Amino acid sequence: MDKERILVVDDDPDVLFMIVVSLRQKGYIVEEAANGLEAMEKLRTQEPFSVMLTDLMMPGMNGLALLRESHKIDPLLEVVMVTAVGTLETAIAALREDGAFDYILKPFESLNQLAVVVERALAHRRLVIEQQALQARIQSEAEWLRTLIANTGDAILAADASGTITIANPAAVRLLKSDDLQGKSVDEGLPMALSKIVNNWQxxxxxxxxxxxxxxxxxxxxxxxxxxxxxxxxSWQGWVMVLSDITHFRRLDEMRTKMLAESARNMQLPMAQAINDLIELSTLSAQDSRLxxxxYRLTRVFDRIQNWLDSLAAQGQMGSAPQTKVEALDIRKLLEEINHGPSPLKDLQVKINLNIEPDVRRARGDExxxxxxxxxxxxxxEQRSPAGSPIDLHxxxxxxxxxxxxxxxxxxxSLxxxxxxxEQSFVGSQPNETGFGLAMVKTTLDQMGGQVWVSGQEPLGSVISICLPLP
Incomplete structure (x- = not known):
């Protein structure tokens, strides 16, 4: 680090000499001036000073006038007023009104006292410079972020903790066809489709x-x-929403899925024939345990391949499901039938803890x-849970x-x-965590006017929540 530069101003040559020698012994670069005008000249023509110690009462330009003029040249200059008891009130006023850092009384109690005041002034100046640099950096990054948000093709919205929209970039204004979104609530400013998503998410x-x-x-x-x-x-401060147009990608994804599904359908019959042949072979070779x-093992492998082909074929039909029959449903009755009546769940041998709140009766959907x-x-x-663990249905x-x-x-x-x-092609970090089944769930809920969400992350397990409109 470069040595700090200090300017000492005093019309008393003995005091001036004593202060200069003392500060130079501390390792500072010290310049001296016998009056205010000389000090101003050095402030204008020399490299910047970090601290200026100036006598308050001097002929011509006194210390107070020097303080005011020096800050016009360098606002970051820390000024320490050197004063006698008789001018103490003036020195204190200089601190309050004109931005002096501190004052020190003469005669000095010790030169160490002088050094302490100077070091405090230097530390304060360093802190101010660091704060200004940080503020400049924050302003620069904020400006960069504003430029990025303003010029991105994605629509970006932000709201505070109360749900009041605080940011709407030009793409959002174009998408929502409204240029007065800021200051409005979510329900007031956003279309119902988006406000419903935000409310359900929260x-x-x-x-x-x-x-x-x-x-x-x-x-x-x-x-x-x-x-x-x-x-x-x-603590909750609000949210940011980014809306991206993925129509093109979804169309390409649908084309890819349909091609794979067609290939899977072409393989289903030969695979079924191969499984039947293996079953027949197993029967014929009953006397040979190794064969x-x-x-048996090959049959199991082929069964898994058959299930995969069936799933792939079904995936290709997800976007072309038959017309749904949305009507008022008895949700309580449906849930109790699933829990107690005949269904594919009977083979799972899993216990379901069913909890239906008293006010739950009917909803709109396809039964x-x-x-x-x-x-x-x-x-x-059931696939994700340890054997024998109950499943909560609420x-x-x-x-x-x-x-x-x-x-x-x-x-x-995981987050x-x-x-x-x-996502249809998603494969998670945990066993049995794929996106295919949930993608079908999402497609079905979309057709019924509902939504599906992953609820708050617990230390153990996952919670999938679906919602349906009331009739």
Whole structure:
């Protein structure tokens, strides 16, 4: 670090000499001036000084006038007033009104006292410079961020903790066809499709990042990315929403999926024939244990391949599901039938803890599709849970919607996996964590006018929540 430069101003040559020698012994670069005019000349023509010690009472330009003029040249110059007791009030006024850093009385009690005041002034100046540099950097980064937000093609919205929209970039203004979004509430400023997404996210996600797709009025498919904003103490500060047009990517994805599904359908019949042949071979080779065991293992492998082909074929039909029959459903009756009546769940041998709140009665949906959806979610929960662990099924009413939660006892879903759980090709970091089943659930809920969410992350297990409108 360069040595600090100090300017000492005093019309008393003995005092001036004593201060200069003392400070030079401390390692500072010290310049001296016998009066205010000489000091001003050095301030104008020489390299900047860090601290100036000036006598208050001097002929011509006194210390107070020198203080004011020196700050016009260098606002960061720290000025220490040297004064006698008789002018103490003037020195104190200089601190309050004109920006002097401190004052020191003469005669000095000791030269160490002088050095302490100078070092405090230097430390204060360093702190001010650091703060200004930090503020300049923050302003520069903020300007860069404003430029980025203003020029990105994605629509960006932000709201504070109260739900008041604080930011809407030009792309958001164009998308929502409104240039007065800022200052409005979510329900007031956003279309119903987006406000419903925000409200449902806040209701069930417990402020976890979330990604959900929605179809716009013109058929455009938008990817809605919601990210919570929290303070240093993890308190809720608001959220940021980014809306991206992914229509083109989804169309390409559909084409790819249909091609794979067509290939899978072409392979289903030969695979079924091969499985039947293996079963027949196993029967014929019953007397040969080694051959029978080999045939059994091959049959198991072919069964898994057959299941994969069936799933792939079904995946190709997801976008072309038959017309849904949306009507008022008895949710309580449907859930009790799934829990106690005949269904594919009977082979799982899993215990379901069913909890239906008293105010849950009816919702709008397709009975068959909703039944399939719930069975899919329960089967997923069973696959993720340790053997014998119960699955919690909870239905309740919130925000004029019926919510149904399915909670398993498996490993927690990682924060990295949560935004991608509903993507068809997703494969998670945990066993049995794929996006295919949940992608079908999402497609079904979209057809019924509902939504599906990953609720707040618990230390153990995952909670998948679906919501349906009231009739």
């Amino acid at each position: 209701a069930v996600s417990k402020h976890l990042p979330a990604i959900i797709e929605t179809t716009w009025a013109d058929g455009t498919i938008l990817l809605v990315n919601l990210t919570p904003v929290t303070g240093e103490d993890h 029978s065991s080999l045939a 068959n599709l909703l039944r399939q959806t719930l069975i899919e979610l329960i089967q997923r929960a 239905a309740y009413l919130k925000a004029n919607q019926v919510w149904i939660e399915v909670k398993d006892a498996g490993p927690a879903v 990295e996996d949560i935004p991608h759980l509903f």
